[in-house]
Amino acid sequence: MPTDQDQEVREKASRFFPRWEEADLQQPPAITLKSWTALIGPGVLMVGSNIGGGEWLFGPIVTARYGGSLMWIATISIACQVFYNLSIMRYTLYTGEPIFVGFFRTKPGPKFWCGLYLLLDLGGIWPYLASNAAVPLAAVILGHLPGAEDDALVRNLSYVIFLSVLTPLIFGGKIYNAIERMMVTKLVVVLGYLTFVGVMMVSRETWVDIFTGFFKFGSLPEGDIDWATLAAFAAIAGAGGLSNMNFSNYTREKGWGMGSLVGAIPSMVGGKTIRLSHVGKVFPLSKGNMRRWKGWILHIVRDQVAIWSVGCVLGMALPSLLSLEFIPGAKVEGHAAAAMTARGIANSYGEVFWYLTLLMGFIVLAPGQMSDIDGIVRRWTDVIWTGSQRARKMKGHQVRNVYYSILLCYVAWGLIALRLTPNPLVLAIVTGTLRNIGLGITSLHSLYINHQFLPRNLRPPWFLQAGLVAAFFFFMGISSIAFHQKWTQLMGP
Numbered sequence: 001m002p003t004d005q006d007q008e009v010r011e012k013a014s015r016f017f018p019r020w021e022e023a024d025l026q027q028p029p030a031i032t033l034k035s036w037t038a039l040i041g042p043g044v045l046m047v048g049s050n051i052g053g054g055e056w057l058f059g060p061i062v063t064a065r066y067g068g069s070l071m072w073i074a075t076i077s078i079a080c081q082v083f084y085n086l087s088i089m090r091y092t093l094y095t096g097e098p099i100f101v102g103f104f105r106t107k108p109g110p111k112f113w114c115g116l117y118l119l120l121d122l123g124g125i126w127p128y129l130a131s132n133a134a135v136p137l138a139a140v141i142l143g144h145l146p147g148a149e150d151d152a153l154v155r156n157l158s159y160v161i162f163l164s165v166l167t168p169l170i171f172g173g174k175i176y177n178a179i180e181r182m183m184v185t186k187l188v189v190v191l192g193y194l195t196f197v198g199v200m201m202v203s204r205e206t207w208v209d210i211f212t213g214f215f216k217f218g219s220l221p222e223g224d225i226d227w228a229t230l231a232a233f234a235a236i237a238g239a240g241g242l243s244n245m246n247f248s249n250y251t252r253e254k255g256w257g258m259g260s261l262v263g264a265i266p267s268m269v270g271g272k273t274i275r276l277s278h279v280g281k282v283f284p285l286s287k288g289n290m291r292r293w294k295g296w297i298l299h300i301v302r303d304q305v306a307i308w309s310v311g312c313v314l315g316m317a318l319p320s321l322l323s324l325e326f327i328p329g330a331k332v333e334g335h336a337a338a339a340m341t342a343r344g345i346a347n348s349y350g351e352v353f354w355y356l357t358l359l360m361g362f363i364v365l366a367p368g369q370m371s372d373i374d375g376i377v378r379r380w381t382d383v384i385w386t387g388s389q390r391a392r393k394m395k396g397h398q399v400r401n402v403y404y405s406i407l408l409c410y411v412a413w414g415l416i417a418l419r420l421t422p423n424p425l426v427l428a429i430v431t432g433t434l435r436n437i438g439l440g441i442t443s444l445h446s447l448y449i450n451h452q453f454l455p456r457n458l459r460p461p462w463f464l465q466a467g468l469v470a471a472f473f474f475f476m477g478i479s480s481i482a483f484h485q486k487w488t489q490l491m492g493p
Helices: 004-013 042-050 053-070 072-095 099-104 110-123 128-142 148-164 175-201 204-213 227-236 241-253 257-261 287-326 337-349 352-387 396-420 424-453 462-491
Strands: none
Touching: 004 424, 042 175, 042 241, 042 287, 042 352, 053 072, 053 204, 053 227, 053 287, 072 099, 072 227, 072 241, 072 257, 072 287, 072 424, 072 462, 099 110, 099 241, 099 352, 099 424, 110 241, 110 352, 110 424, 128 148, 128 337, 128 352, 128 396, 148 352, 148 396, 175 241, 175 287, 175 337, 175 352, 204 287, 227 424, 227 462, 241 257, 241 352, 241 424, 287 337, 337 352, 352 396, 424 462
């Protein structure tokens, strides 16, 4: 039977959205040498997804301009995101529903949050990764970095890339499984290549400069600093913005915690037997459930600390090693960082590395666009599936009708956006800054959610709560500095 504490929490959570159902918490997986694949979850998937715009674009730009002394910004960003990710995954372990749905359960109600989060999602709706992925592909075709005269080629390639990354979202039974396979493959290929080049071709001094830079907190280079670039660097070190909420969605899709009893979103092809419940499920606070809860908490801590954060550091460090080694002090303009690095390696070790490095750039950026699209579509699918009375009349497997309807709208918008897209790097900087604002605001919202909708003995410990507050001040602070600098430059003295 639910306790008074359980009842109080459930009453608060059911003001605007349907009341949670109840079931016992499932046993967490035992991690052994034979069952090591149980470690493959949101952390591994998101490392593969997160090695994208920030790592391939802004890491090389920052290190080429300033050396390794500013890598500490990535350290703080990733650490803040670990606190954030653990908090939102904790909510999903208890309820089986994504944190984004939980946001809509709070006052002042769904209409207010719909308007706010549509506004905050502006930081992620531009398909800038497809636009940037077209650049290395065009460079391979042309044999040199594309110029203004090649804009038509780059734009047409961006259309092809944008449409092609939708394919894995259509097949595979459960959409999550297709994304996981894609991202694990990307992770192995990209980190394998970068590690090989780093070990064989990068000097010891460069390794020391980059990795000590992760701990040079507060150090700033002399001269002018482009804070807008650093704000984007902070935003995309790790996940960034509302895309961090994918951890909550993927916790459910992976079947962790109460997510195993709720279901998942099926793909268009091959997902007829997969269903998704309209509401989450919570567990009574029995001794057995509390023992299993502690096992699940350990599981997500391992996922975030030992897998995701380490992967993000490597994903940021390895491309930066190459730019610092092969184009030190270069004035990087536009989206040229990766191509300039590829040319630098090729000049020293052979033309084959021009093509290989550009190919890695394409592999980094294009799949990242796929996960960005899925994250946006998935967030709003979940809210509609739980909050809409009309959607709640649909059967479990019909959630894909909602998912693919939103996806179709996004595809139409994406093609228009690619036509309107300015310089891809400028767009990436604007996107990154907006993502900082989104992550800052949702840090406080997730802290509120954990206090309101989790029983007292399931709430985050004090240091996790402090980490959420720190995330708010860090991401909002660095964006405020960037806005102030750009406003001053625009308005003049």
